[in-house]
Amino acid sequence: MDTKVKQSQGKLKWVGTRQVRPDGVDKVTGRARFGADYSLPGMLVGKVLRSPHAHARIISIDKSKAEALDGVKAVVSGEDFPDIAKEEAFIGEGPINFRYMAHNMMARDKALYDGHAVAAVAATSEEIAQKALALIDVQYEVLPHVIDVRDAMKPDAPILHDDLFTEGVTPEPTRASNIAKQVEFGRGDPDAGFAKADVIVERDYSTQPVHQAYIEPHATLASVDEEGKCQVWASSQGHFMVRAYCAKLLGLDLANIKVTPTEIGGGFGGKTLVYIEPVALLLSRRCSRPVKIVMDREEVFRSTGPAPGSHSTVKIGATKDGKIVAGYAEMRLQAGAYPGSQIGPAGMTAFAPYEIEDVKAVGIDVVVNRPKVAAYRAPGAPLAEFPVESAIDELADKLGMDPIEFRLKNAVKEGTQSCYGPVFQKIGFIETLEAVKNHDHYQTKLGPNQGRGVASGFWFNIGGESTATVNVNEDGSVVLIVGSPDIGGSRASLALMCAETLGIDYKQVRPLIGDTDAIGYTFLTGGSRVTFATGLAAIEAAKNCIDDLRKRAAILWDIDVSNVEWRDGVAHPVDAYSDEHEPMTLKQLAAQSAKTGGPITGHIALNAEGAGPGFGSHVCDVEVDPETGRVEILRYTAVQDAGRAIHPSYVEGQIQGGVAQGIGWALNEEYIYNAEGRLDNPGFLDYRVPVCSDLPMIDTVIVEVENPNHPYGVRGVGEVPIVPPLAAVANAIEAATGKRLADLPMSPPKVLAAIDE
Amino acid sequence: MARVVLTAALANRFTGGETTMELEVDSVRKLLKALDADYPGLSEEIQNAQLLAIDGEIFQEAFLQKLKPDAEVYVLPKLGGG
Numbered sequence: 001m002d003t004k005v006k007q008s009q010g011k012l013k014w015v016g017t018r019q020v021r022p023d024g025v026d027k028v029t030g031r032a033r034f035g036a037d038y039s040l041p042g043m044l045v046g047k048v049l050r051s052p053h054a055h056a057r058i059i060s061i062d063k064s065k066a067e068a069l070d071g072v073k074a075v076v077s078g079e080d081f082p083d084i085a086k087e088e089a090f091i092g093e094g095p096i097n098f099r100y101m102a103h104n105m106m107a108r109d110k111a112l113y114d115g116h117a118v119a120a121v122a123a124t125s126e127e128i129a130q131k132a133l134a135l136i137d138v139q140y141e142v143l144p145h146v147i148d149v150r151d152a153m154k155p156d157a158p159i160l161h162d163d164l165f166t167e168g169v170t171p172e173p174t175r176a177s178n179i180a181k182q183v184e185f186g187r188g189d190p191d192a193g194f195a196k197a198d199v200i201v202e203r204d205y206s207t208q209p210v211h212q213a214y215i216e217p218h219a220t221l222a223s224v225d226e227e228g229k230c231q232v233w234a235s236s237q238g239h240f241m242v243r244a245y246c247a248k249l250l251g252l253d254l255a256n257i258k259v260t261p262t263e264i265g266g267g268f269g270g271k272t273l274v275y276i277e278p279v280a281l282l283l284s285r286r287c288s289r290p291v292k293i294v295m296d297r298e299e300v301f302r303s304t305g306p307a308p309g310s311h312s313t314v315k316i317g318a319t320k321d322g323k324i325v326a327g328y329a330e331m332r333l334q335a336g337a338y339p340g341s342q343i344g345p346a347g348m349t350a351f352a353p354y355e356i357e358d359v360k361a362v363g364i365d366v367v368v369n370r371p372k373v374a375a376y377r378a379p380g381a382p383l384a385e386f387p388v389e390s391a392i393d394e395l396a397d398k399l400g401m402d403p404i405e406f407r408l409k410n411a412v413k414e415g416t417q418s419c420y421g422p423v424f425q426k427i428g429f430i431e432t433l434e435a436v437k438n439h440d441h442y443q444t445k446l447g448p449n450q451g452r453g454v455a456s457g458f459w460f461n462i463g464g465e466s467t468a469t470v471n472v473n474e475d476g477s478v479v480l481i482v483g484s485p486d487i488g489g490s491r492a493s494l495a496l497m498c499a500e501t502l503g504i505d506y507k508q509v510r511p512l513i514g515d516t517d518a519i520g521y522t523f524l525t526g527g528s529r530v531t532f533a534t535g536l537a538a539i540e541a542a543k544n545c546i547d548d549l550r551k552r553a554a555i556l557w558d559i560d561v562s563n564v565e566w567r568d569g570v571a572h573p574v575d576a577y578s579d580e581h582e583p584m585t586l587k588q589l590a591a592q593s594a595k596t597g598g599p600i601t602g603h604i605a606l607n608a609e610g611a612g613p614g615f616g617s618h619v620c621d622v623e624v625d626p627e628t629g630r631v632e633i634l635r636y637t638a639v640q641d642a643g644r645a646i647h648p649s650y651v652e653g654q655i656q657g658g659v660a661q662g663i664g665w666a667l668n669e670e671y672i673y674n675a676e677g678r679l680d681n682p683g684f685l686d687y688r689v690p691v692c693s694d695l696p697m698i699d700t701v702i703v704e705v706e707n708p709n710h711p712y713g714v715r716g717v718g719e720v721p722i723v724p725p726l727a728a729v730a731n732a733i734e735a736a737t738g739k740r741l742a743d744l745p746m747s748p749p750k751v752l753a754a755i756d757e
Numbered sequence: 758m759a760r761v762v763l764t765a766a767l768a769n770r771f772t773g774g775e776t777t778m779e780l781e782v783d784s785v786r787k788l789l790k791a792l793d794a795d796y797p798g799l800s801e802e803i804q805n806a807q808l809l810a811i812d813g814e815i816f817q818e819a820f821l822q823k824l825k826p827d828a829e830v831y832v833l834p835k836l837g838g839g
């Protein structure tokens with residue numbers, strides 16, 4: 001692994017170093033408390049009954065037998081939840097329609113997918129809860145279902161929602177359909193652009209829905225007291241998001257809900273929604289006892305949101321000298337049972353790495369009888385950039401150009417107008433391509449049945465609202481409280497930035513994640529925002545703390561605060577007073593804080609803007625077994641512009657994790673639905689994610705083109721690395737076999753069929 | 758004059774298909790007010806579900822931003838992440 005500093009930055013003591021993570025020992029010793037580890041006296045077990053049908057009208061639900069079972073304390077179904085009107089809001093990872101969210105959490109008149117929640121119980125034991133579920137009598141009228149996005153768009157397809165009319169098309173449709181929305185982005189005139197092209201590549205591509213495959217299933221503990229005050233412990237990517245959604249879906253006063261974040265065993269976007277939290281709260285309210293619900297793995301697969309699958313048509317044209325002159329993409333995304341797949345980001349990211357004058361990307365949101373999709377790293381981007389990066393490779397091949405040189409010739413840079421509109425500011429895409437080109441990997445010789453593929457990826461990165469408090473203890477140690485759940489080592493990176501700013505030892509900073517009553521509102525952990533935005537909050541809170549420390553020194557020295565400077569964790573009097581006063585350390589100032597006004601603290605609440613876009617370029621070597629079609633990843637190198645790697649090990653970990661997930665998306669992962677629309681592989685034995693033995697060591701190169709909008713130059717890093725692997729692997733397979741695979745996953749039967757064509 | 762560019766979907770919904778407009782405004786507040794006067798509901802939609810990219814920089818919340826005389830403002834769907 002290699003860190004290349006492209007930009008001279010001031011000498012920093014802690015930022016950029018590899019310190020031990022504060023939560024590391026607890027996690028490796030089993031002391032860390034995840035969602036399922038919480039319990040309360042008198043706690044009940046909550047269980048959810050799920051539809052066995054892909055599409056069915058719920059005729060009736062008779063709960064009486066379950067309610068009569070000894071040990072059952074509460075039984076609820078859709079009729080027990082408030083009726084929520086259609087209302088769009090942006091609280092979590094994307095636009096949310098509360099009515100759809102409410103119905104996804106608990107079905108009302110129709111069950112729309114295998115695994116859709118239809119009722120729930122709270123009982124004194126798991127066994128009794130399971131028995132109670134079996135006693136709930138649900139009468140269904142089974143309806144025809146549709147699983148595939150192309151089938152769902154056909155005029156005679158079974159309709160999921162009678163009141164769903166396509167948005168974004170003219171004329172406005174008069175008939176309900178499964179096509180929820182159409183959006184388009186672009187500029188210029190693609191037809192005119194294609195007329196200038198010497199070479200055109202056009203192809204259909206498909207990707208499958210894939211699960212985020214977080215290790216920890218969803219888990220929550222909820223308790224409602226006699227006064228209606230609610231407490232929730234939940235494994236999520238945002239406890240403020242959990243609070244807001246629970247309040248909305250249950251019609252509760254937000255001020256009466258306190259949510260405590262637990263440690264989280266992975267999320268990757270999949271824990272930016274609620275599924276069981278409102279259910280546990282309602283059960284608890286019904287029986288006045290705490291209720292814990294823990295999903296099993298089968299429930300996770302059957303009922304929680306994967307990334308959408310897609311079927312796309314992509315066309316790109318270039319001139320003989322290797323200049324891309326036109327691009328067109330139409331991407332049909334599976335939203336699952338309710339509208340809301342990531343067609344916006346898909347449309348904006350598809351061609352984002354390239355400068356194209358005449359370009360258009362269309363995104364179409366289509367409902368099918370599958371679980372409602374959720375975010376997954378760079379939501380929408382992998383399935384949009386896979387076809388484009390495949391077509392780019394094909395074009396380079398037709399033009400006889402090296403695929404990196406072809407990308408370099410068309411790469412966006414500072415000042416280039418993006419395909420979705422705005423002009424790029426300072427970005428590091430070209431630097432990532434150059435790093436791949438110059439890497440030893442790119443020169444390594446290949447053997448028989450082996451091939452090399454490259455691909456690039458883009459994600460916007462976001463900022464958003466964050467709050468941070470720095471409290472100085474009486475011994476001079478520091479507690480940093482933030483509102484961002486730590487999914488990828490953010491406590492370490494936030495503590496590093498806080499220590500750097502204060503000028504104290506990293507080990508003197510103890511980072512904590514405050515609950516919703518203890519810290520101000522903080523947007524969820526997602527969009528690669530925490531190190532950037534909450535990092536900015538940690539820095540600003542530390543600066544405010546420094547202002548307080550300077551004031552305290554000024555009081556002790558009886559001079560004006562303007563005559564006190566803070567350097568390397570020490571208050572210094574300016575030259576005019578340096579003979580009269582000795583510098584004071586933070587520890588010394590903390591020890592005298594009672595004299596100077598009480599505890600020393602710094603606080604900030606901000607809405608961070610200016611997240612620098614992220615780019616990555618990957619190179620992958622594969623060997624394809626011509627007898628079985630099995631693809632082995634021989635070498636993989638991922639280069640990414642991180643702006644500034646605050647903790648390089650966690651940047652590398654983010655990159656490696658994203659690559660592993662992208663390789664799984666490329667080669668193995670898919671949901672298998674049978675003829676009845678039931679999921680046949682709801683577990684890790686049959687839903688094949690890559691494991692360590694499947695992959696080589698994934699090499700990483702961190703390029704640092706600083707984000708000018710952050711004091712340490714940070715760009716988000718968690719999203720981009722999942723984008724390039726899909727096409728990098730496909731391009732490598734093409735290089736090894738001469739066959740272009742455009743239908744993911746490229747599992748052995750598909751590869752073998754392509755070879756045997 | 759600030760140049761404002763809408764997505765086609767937004768334009769179809771609010772402006773009769775007009776994606777580009779020029780407005781004599783020097784702040785996002787004034788821009789939103791001007792848009793709402795000409796296209797009722799557009800300002801509310803922008804504030805609820807859209808973001809603004811002003812001269813290349815994406816603002817998830819641009820309400821307080823000033824605009825240069827020749828500002829280029831793209832209205833795009835709000836972004837989240839995984």
